[in-house]
Amino acid sequence: MVMETNKRPIALILGGSSGLGAATAQKLGKAGYDLVIVHRDRKADMLEIESFFDQLRQEGIECHSFNNDAVTLPKQQELWTATKSLIKNRKIKVLVHSIAKGNLKPMTGSTGVLTNQDFHLTLQAMAVSLFDWVKLIVEDDFFDSDARVIAFTSEGNSKAWRGYAAVSAAKVSLEAIVRNIALEFASMGIKANCIQAGVTDTKSLRMIPGHEILIEKALKRNPNKRLTSPADVANAVYLLTLPEARWITGTVIKVDGGESLQ
Numbered sequence: 001m002v003m004e005t006n007k008r009p010i011a012l013i014l015g016g017s018s019g020l021g022a023a024t025a026q027k028l029g030k031a032g033y034d035l036v037i038v039h040r041d042r043k044a045d046m047l048e049i050e051s052f053f054d055q056l057r058q059e060g061i062e063c064h065s066f067n068n069d070a071v072t073l074p075k076q077q078e079l080w081t082a083t084k085s086l087i088k089n090r091k092i093k094v095l096v097h098s099i100a101k102g103n104l105k106p107m108t109g110s111t112g113v114l115t116n117q118d119f120h121l122t123l124q125a126m127a128v129s130l131f132d133w134v135k136l137i138v139e140d141d142f143f144d145s146d147a148r149v150i151a152f153t154s155e156g157n158s159k160a161w162r163g164y165a166a167v168s169a170a171k172v173s174l175e176a177i178v179r180n181i182a183l184e185f186a187s188m189g190i191k192a193n194c195i196q197a198g199v200t201d202t203k204s205l206r207m208i209p210g211h212e213i214l215i216e217k218a219l220k221r222n223p224n225k226r227l228t229s230p231a232d233v234a235n236a237v238y239l240l241t242l243p244e245a246r247w248i249t250g251t252v253i254k255v256d257g258g259e260s261l262q
Helices: 019-030 043-058 073-087 116-139 165-184 211-221 230-241
Strands: 010-014 034-039 063-067 092-097 143-153 191-197 252-255
Touching: 010 019, 010 116, 019 034, 019 043, 019 092, 019 230, 034 043, 034 073, 043 063, 063 073, 073 116, 092 116, 092 230, 116 143, 116 165, 143 165, 143 230, 165 191, 191 230, 230 252
Parallel strands: 010 034, 010 092, 034 063, 092 143, 143 191, 191 252
Antiparallel strands: none
């Protein structure tokens, strides 16, 4: 089905079926965006995910989804070709990178430790894949003249947690990629930023070894005495899409209620 030709802007969300990506989809949809969501989920989870997408549609949001691999080059090209066919002559106003696919293994131990391949897979999925998608869209001239690219990072960009080394490396790389997107694609009207969310209780967080300790410490550190919610982060994404935010680019914005202050 081709997306209707209207004046609603399009948001392409990579990893929009749960957590920060899903909250962002809901926020942008309610704010007047049509959605194209790429996600990768197990068949066992699809009933709940499809229910979420149906809820968006019932609210009058045009929402199309692809359950496929957004991180490997051949699949990226297939997905982008399908997306172009879907949106026809419309442009991508917002690209959100919310892919959480990484190896959460310790560096040392008797079994199940990080390998060189684990690092490469994690870096590709959680960092380099953003560049791949930006490049595909730019090469076909499908970005809006005032486009926004937004990616999610974490405090692991500067702190070490056991089992988080590969993801931490990916977050640092992601931030570097975003900075250079902001610099090198500025002439095309693209603004790119990272949002550093505080500890947020999502499926991705619960996969981190020792996540209970992270939650406990975050609650103690946060002056507002609560965790960051996906809605908090989605609200910040929305703010970055506004015309008034067009001079914000190439930076990392903390959305953590002051958690990182101490």
